[in-house]
Amino acid sequence: MGFTTSANKREGTPVKANDLQLLQCFSILKIKLQLWAILLLMALSQSEAFDPLDPFGNITIKWDVVSWTADGYVASVIMNNYQMYRHINTPGWTLGWNWAKKEVIWSIVGAQATEQGDCSKFKGNVPHCCKKNPIIVDLLPGVPYNQQYANCCKGGVVASWGQDPSAAVSAFQVSVGVAGTSNKTLKLPKDFVLMGPGPGYTCGPAEVVPSTVFFTPDHRRKTQALMTWTVTCTYSQILSSKYPICCVSFSSFYNETMTPCPSCACGCHNKKDCIMSDSKRLTTLGINTPKKDNTPLLQCTHHMCPIRVHWHVKINYRDYWRVKIAVTNFNYRMNYTQWTLVAQHPNLNNVTQVFSFDYKPLVPYQAINDTAMFYGMKFYNDLLMEAGPLGNVQSEVLLRKDKTTFTLKQGWGFPRKIYFNGDECKLPPPDSYPFLPNSAHEIPSFYSTMVAIILSLLINIMM
Missing domain, CATH: 2.60.40.290 (Immunoglobulin-like)
Known part of the structure; x- marks a missing residue:
């Protein structure tokens, strides 16, 4: 027995089951297309950082935990500028974040925090920074050798990838305390903010990725970071100016x-x-x-x-x-x-x-x-x-x-x-x-x- 719709009932024309299923499929497809269109419009409205001439350009900040300490860890922080023609000019980059718990920075090599914060609860050995939301800047050229780290100390100036890949990187090493001492107890920093040297960059959340593999200086042995996470920051001219x-x-x-x-x-x-x-x-x-x-x-x-x-x-x-x-x-x-x-x-x-x-x-x-x-x-x-x-x-x-x-x-x-x-x-x-x-x-x-x-x-x- 055929099925009829209200419109076809008035005309007395039956609609077969196969036709009805076809109509339902078309209706579902139409709804899906509308949903995809809405999602696409939403994505486009939020993608003002997209640059059609450099669609994959971004600044990626990678944290490699290289060792555990009694109350935390030591991490190498490397900032790679993968933007083809946008560099970080003087007065250089400024990097900030919020700690997930009550972490402190015991020491930094190759950079420094702009404020120490309230470290009054520590006796004897006082941390480099006790702020919940530290702000880090690069050191200027010419600092003593014992304060330097590979790819540091350029006043925060980072070249674009297309212009000079070897200079499109900046790095420092940070010793974090009052933190997790294993992959299970460590909590990732959040709410990253990159200024370079003005506004314009928006940073995503930190994401755990496969641990970085390093070669020893003689390139005969591989070592591996204990834990690695990355943060990706993209630039929007609208946000900049x-x-x-x-x-x-x-x-x-x-x-x-x-x-x-x-x-x-x-x-x-x-x-x-x-x-x-x-x-x-x-x-x-x-x-x-x-x-x-x-x-x-x-x-x-x-x-x-x-x-x-x-x-x-x-x-x-x-x-x-x-x-x-x-x-x-x-x-x-x-x-x-x-x-x-x-x-x-x-x-x-x-x-x-x-x-x-x-x-x-x-x-x-x-x-x-x-x-x-x-x-x-x-x-x-x-x-x-x-x-x-x-x-x-x-x-x-x-x-x-x-x-x-x-x-x-x-x-x-x-x-x-x-x-x-x-x-x-x-x-x-x-x-x-x-x-x-x-x-x-x-x-x-x-x-x-x-x-x-x-x-x-x-x-x-x-x-």
Whole structure:
């Protein structure tokens, strides 16, 4: 006997059992798809730390318990920066957590706690730190040898993985007391907070992982940590700053109009918050000294950004084209060490030569090579000085034309995204890009070269 629905009863049309089961399957599938869509939206709303150009970038903090003590343990704490182009700049990282019980830090090698806390209940041997929520910082270079630990003592500065993997690590050793003395009694620290050097990082919970295996110095014998746990921290530009920290301006040899950074690209400020480039205040002693809270002293500009990146389409050859990139610092209190610049453009898959920056292609999904990282040459221009005559670095990039896509029309020659030190910069609106004149279907090479030279000279004078 067939089944009928209320709608079909009115029409007197029976519905077979197989059809009803099919309808039920479709209903269940629809509900599941809706649930998946809701979960996906929730995940996306909470994943503001996701970086499409560096999808697997994070800072992983690993704790290896290397020995048990009478009342606790000794652990090696290693911080690895797996971010391709985001490093921790001066004044360096700050790491904090909450103890699960009433643990104390008896001693630290290679770092120090910023506060000792109340250790009054201890007689004789007093711990290094008794706070429930200790804050740890790296030691400065040049400390005595007996206070050093491998990969410590760099003032908290950690390079990006893409720029220098050997320098993308920081470490210290900590002796913990009033704690568990075995894998069963030890309680993991919680509520980790990483500042580097400002906000922006969110850390997950500590998770126990397979114990780390070490080699002895002669590499002939393996040893193993007694217990290992890791903490993963990811970066979000939204959490780091309300406004962008950089902006981008454009120019080209085929148009005399320069496209400036958008007004108030990094937020509008009062005149008291900035300083004119010819102000007598700049001669004041200590004007360039960074403040404890890292507040900038900006040169007064219409964009009010600490950093401006200028992209100039310089020359159009038959098989190649040439771009000039300049980075200018407008912060009188900040030097940028180990700076990085990331650009996304479809023709960056054909970089032929980079003249005074180091260069590395970035392929986020192993699908299309349209992203490049530029950074300063060591001991040459890897330090971007504070605002002033020396506060800029620049280079030129020669690219081979992709015959199927290359054009100078509709702003194709300008980047899709620009990042400085891992933060995305504010680009001008697309309708303001330097446009190719209607009559300039083919610009004579002599004319384009002369215009390029003149514009290049003007840009150098302005900087």
